[in-house]
Amino acid sequence: MMNKPNRLPGGKPQGAREVAMNVLHNVETKGAYSGLELNQALQAAGLSRPDAALATELVYGTIQRLNTIDHDLKTRVKGWPGKIEPWVRSLLRMSYYQLRWLTRVPAHAAVDEAVTIAKKRGHKGIGGLVNGVLRGLLRDGINASLSENLTAAERISLEHSHPQWLVERWIAEFGERLTENICSANNEHPHASARVNRMKASRDTLVAGMTDAGFETSPSPLAGYGIIATKAGNLVHSDWYKQGFLSVQDESSMLVAAVADPRPGMRVLDCCAAPGGKTMHMAELMNDEGTIIANDVHPHKEALIKQQAERLELKNVHTMVGDALELSERIDRESCDVVLLDAPCSGLGVIRRKPEIKWNKTADDITSLSELQNRLLNEASSLVKPSGVLVYSTCTIAREENEDTVRRFIAEHPEFSLDAEWPEEVLAPIRESGNLPDDFRGMLQLLPQMFGSDGFFIARLRRQSR
Numbered sequence: 001m002m003n004k005p006n007r008l009p010g011g012k013p014q015g016a017r018e019v020a021m022n023v024l025h026n027v028e029t030k031g032a033y034s035g036l037e038l039n040q041a042l043q044a045a046g047l048s049r050p051d052a053a054l055a056t057e058l059v060y061g062t063i064q065r066l067n068t069i070d071h072d073l074k075t076r077v078k079g080w081p082g083k084i085e086p087w088v089r090s091l092l093r094m095s096y097y098q099l100r101w102l103t104r105v106p107a108h109a110a111v112d113e114a115v116t117i118a119k120k121r122g123h124k125g126i127g128g129l130v131n132g133v134l135r136g137l138l139r140d141g142i143n144a145s146l147s148e149n150l151t152a153a154e155r156i157s158l159e160h161s162h163p164q165w166l167v168e169r170w171i172a173e174f175g176e177r178l179t180e181n182i183c184s185a186n187n188e189h190p191h192a193s194a195r196v197n198r199m200k201a202s203r204d205t206l207v208a209g210m211t212d213a214g215f216e217t218s219p220s221p222l223a224g225y226g227i228i229a230t231k232a233g234n235l236v237h238s239d240w241y242k243q244g245f246l247s248v249q250d251e252s253s254m255l256v257a258a259v260a261d262p263r264p265g266m267r268v269l270d271c272c273a274a275p276g277g278k279t280m281h282m283a284e285l286m287n288d289e290g291t292i293i294a295n296d297v298h299p300h301k302e303a304l305i306k307q308q309a310e311r312l313e314l315k316n317v318h319t320m321v322g323d324a325l326e327l328s329e330r331i332d333r334e335s336c337d338v339v340l341l342d343a344p345c346s347g348l349g350v351i352r353r354k355p356e357i358k359w360n361k362t363a364d365d366i367t368s369l370s371e372l373q374n375r376l377l378n379e380a381s382s383l384v385k386p387s388g389v390l391v392y393s394t395c396t397i398a399r400e401e402n403e404d405t406v407r408r409f410i411a412e413h414p415e416f417s418l419d420a421e422w423p424e425e426v427l428a429p430i431r432e433s434g435n436l437p438d439d440f441r442g443m444l445q446l447l448p449q450m451f452g453s454d455g456f457f458i459a460r461l462r463r464q465s466r
């Protein structure tokens, strides 16, 4: 099955594989984000839906399996990877991914088109190299077995394609079995999920309405406000989204506002708010009564927060642009009932959605982020009222950024303590699934294999009363 080439206005024809190769090349050489790069490339190429789906699968799959692919190609291509031109690397990796994991696509189509792209983009010699490597793979068969002398970290790293330093770190933090489960879950397709705006409809009503309209949706087993949308197209284009009945959000992420548990009439601060997912959720929980200050350091992100508030018709959200390290210069100390610090982090919990994270982040990044998080927590905490609540969250799986950061903060701030009084609606599904630690004291690490949602960390702290 050859993909029909699509003609770009004034440009050369581009099929799914060529689009995918270009995206992979830009992700590797320019440090581009796969999602953004892919969206732009798909829009420019105007591919059919099946071709866009193929390009998407090739991009995400190739980045996900990079380690494993390179491990094998190293034995087949002289000078791999350093001596091979970057775009040829992208082409060969993507073709390898297809031959090994996308077996519904006939192998000869993958090889023929890779050779065509190689000749068009390079020259006959590169076409010959690509042809030789891929036909060699077909002839010899892909040998997926690994040496038996590997350490656990080496084996998991190659079998599930994660950097070895990260696997070693997770084994030290979670043990071998959980680490293997994390890595395996990171290679799964994430499902789409949405948060129901309970100010406008109940979850049951929305699920029923969407099912009637031909969508495949079901209630989230994790988040009381969540629905899982298996076959729903792009929810952002639906009338339910446009009319503010739902917001697209990961199920783990939905727990953060629920743990913060803001009430109508309260004064709430979201220190790092853009694009505004958790701000809006908190505003909905407050029934749009009270005040939420939604701050972010990047001026261009303020509009994103405002757009969401407008779409959801929420009036109590007030945006602010500034460094969260300096919030006390603009907001009175000890003046907020609830402060949320959804901190910038290494993002190791969202590898399923952004697989390049696992190749781009380093152990040093984790250390410097935990320093920043500690400073942000210090500043955020100064704004919490006596008896008020401080919620700290990240979308990462790194003890240094999560549990260690919180423990260090408590050690430096004896006026705060962990608060295990989480709403039962949040705790019940986690407890029932066996994922609530016996020693739960008010902080929780969600892993992607637990519910098929993002890896997330949430801690709830309370300032002592006066």
Ligand SMILES: C[S@@+](CC[C@H](N)C(=O)[O-])C[C@H]1O[C@@H](n2cnc3c(N)ncnc32)[C@H](O)[C@@H]1O
Pocket: 271, 272, 273, 274, 275, 276, 277, 278, 279, 295, 296, 297, 298, 301, 322, 323, 324, 325, 342, 343, 344, 345
């Ligand atoms: C994890 S994201 C927040 C996601 C958001 N809470 C939501 O649910 O949509 C972290 C945000 O922190 C912002 N940020 C990073 N450093 C910051 C700082 N020093 N002060 C304020 N915001 C910061 C980033 O721009 C980013 O939007």
